[in-house]
Amino acid sequence: MHMSHDVNLPDGYRLAFYDKISSTNAEALRLAQGGELSGLWLQAGSQIGGKGRTGRQWRSPSGNLYASLLLHPAVPIARALQLSLLAGIAAHDAIMGLAAGAGKAPDLRLKWPNDILLGGAKIGGVLLETAAQPGGEMPAIIIGTGINLVSAPDELDRPVTSLAANGVSVTPAKAMSALAWATAEWLSLWNCGRAFDNIRSAWLERSQPVGGAISVHIGEDRLSGRFLGIDELGALRMSLASGEERRITAGDVSLGAG
Amino acid sequence: MTGGTNGRMKNHMVEEGLIRELAKILNSEGLSEIEVEQKGMRIRVARNVTVSTAVSPAIAAAAPALAPAPAAPAPAQAANADQENHPGTIKSPMVGTAYRAPEPNAPPFVEIGSVVKKGQTVLIIEAMKTMNHIAAPRPGTVKSIMVDNGHPVEFGEPLFIIE
Numbered sequence: 077m078h079m080s081h082d083v084n085l086p087d088g089y090r091l092a093f094y095d096k097i098s099s100t101n102a103e104a105l106r107l108a109q110g111g112e113l114s115g116l117w118l119q120a121g122s123q124i125g126g127k128g129r130t131g132r133q134w135r136s137p138s139g140n141l142y143a144s145l146l147l148h149p150a151v152p153i154a155r156a157l158q159l160s161l162l163a164g165i166a167a168h169d170a171i172m173g174l175a176a177g178a179g180k181a182p183d184l185r186l187k188w189p190n191d192i193l194l195g196g197a198k199i200g201g202v203l204l205e206t207a208a209q210p211g212g213e214m215p216a217i218i219i220g221t222g223i224n225l226v227s228a229p230d231e232l233d234r235p236v237t238s239l240a241a242n243g244v245s246v247t248p249a250k251a252m253s254a255l256a257w258a259t260a261e262w263l264s265l266w267n268c269g270r271a272f273d274n275i276r277s278a279w280l281e282r283s284q285p286v287g288g289a290i291s292v293h294i295g296e297d298r299l300s301g302r303f304l305g306i307d308e309l310g311a312l313r314m315s316l317a318s319g320e321e322r323r324i325t326a327g328d329v330s331l332g333a334g
Numbered sequence: 335m336t337g338g339t340n341g342r343m344k345n346h347m348v349e350e351g352l353i354r355e356l357a358k359i360l361n362s363e364g365l366s367e368i369e370v371e372q373k374g375m376r377i378r379v380a381r382n383v384t385v386s387t388a389v390s391p392a393i394a395a396a397a398p399a400l401a402p403a404p405a406a407p408a409p410a411q412a413a414n415a416d417q418e419n420h421p422g423t424i425k426s427p428m429v430g431t432a433y434r435a436p437e438p439n440a441p442p443f444v445e446i447g448s449v450v451k452k453g454q455t456v457l458i459i460e461a462m463k464t465m466n467h468i469a470a471p472r473p474g475t476v477k478s479i480m481v482d483n484g485h486p487v488e489f490g491e492p493l494f495i496i497e
Contacts, residue, residue, distance in 0.1 A: 131437020204464035
């Protein structure tokens with residue numbers, strides 16, 4: 077690990093760069109449990125144990141962005157979960173800014189809670205983890221974000237893309253700076269959850285349109301219906317064919333009828 | 335994508351079948367309570383004579399993790415109350431989906447009888463694509479596990495007893 081000098085960070089944040097690591101989330105969790113202070117970004121050149129939801133592998137060759145932010149937001153867990161939506165917004169805005177720098181304005185949308193889709197194909201994703209801190213009531217929270225800059229892993233079950241495939245050439249350091257600034261901006265707007273309404277409306281502005289078809293896998297169950305937006309806590313709202321409304325806090329969302 | 339969850343869904347089916355069988359024995363033999371333990375799983379079925387709802391009371395009382403138990407008269411909740419009031423009980427800090435292992439095919443974080451250190455992760459509860467590591471609040475031995483892998487948990491629901 078060394079401190080990186082080619083990344084431009086907002087005040088109050090630090091960065092640890094690893095050429096190769098198992099996973100930035102796992103390392104951040106380890107550091108958090110050892111009492112590491114809030115505001116540390118961990119960035120990896122490549123990961124050998126990158127992961128997505130329910131232990132799914134997140135293939136992590138060099139050239140893409142792999143970063144985790146360790147925070148002690150001083151809020152209870154229920155409120156810390158709002159950061160899941162915030163992280164999606166920040167990654168969305170970082171990608172949009174990088175694309176704008178190359179003269180592009182891609183069709184970028186959030187899929188609940190925080191996948192980033194470009195033209196319907198996944199270009200980035202977020203996985204958060206929380207852990208109790210030694211001797212503390214409030215959890216440490218780790219926001220792990222992956223953005224496909226130069227390559228997208230083949231995935232059997234969904235379309236994927238990268239910025240390079242869309243004519244945008246960006247280094248991981250530049251993407252790290254963009255993500256760190258976007259995240260810091262949204263964290264201060266969030267104001268420890270006092271302004272969650274701002275986050276909720278910003279998320280909805282960036283998501284697929286309300287009314288579109290979605291399906292959600294929960295374990296082995298699959299629900300199909302229409303996207304109704306998100307509730308006051310950030311849970312996914314959907315309507316089923318029966319007219320029943322469901323609120324989802326954990327599951328895999330696919331756009332379309334599935 | 336969701337292939338890894340097959341195992342735990344099957345386990346759930348096995349447990350549900352077992353609970354139903356136990357409930358039958360309970361009723362046919364006029365017992366008030368049966369407890370079985372096998373392969374690191376302990377199931378206790380207690381008969382509840384005071385609740386009359388559409389749900390089979392034996393199952394509702396035995397399996398709080400399968401569905402949040404409705405508010406019920408005090409006697410019906412005696413078993414749960416024991417667990418809730420036990421000083422070693424770890425309760426869920428949130429609503430979410432419980433995972434007893436770090437990933438679908440990995441061994442569970444703990445089993446009954448596991449010796450844990452303070453701060454050791456015993457469970458993950460997922461909500462909002464956030465994996466919340468639930469830690470042992472003190473060192474001890476896992477005496478009871480009241481949560482099923484892949485199932486929903488409610489705020490304040492008892493998860494484990496660690497003594």
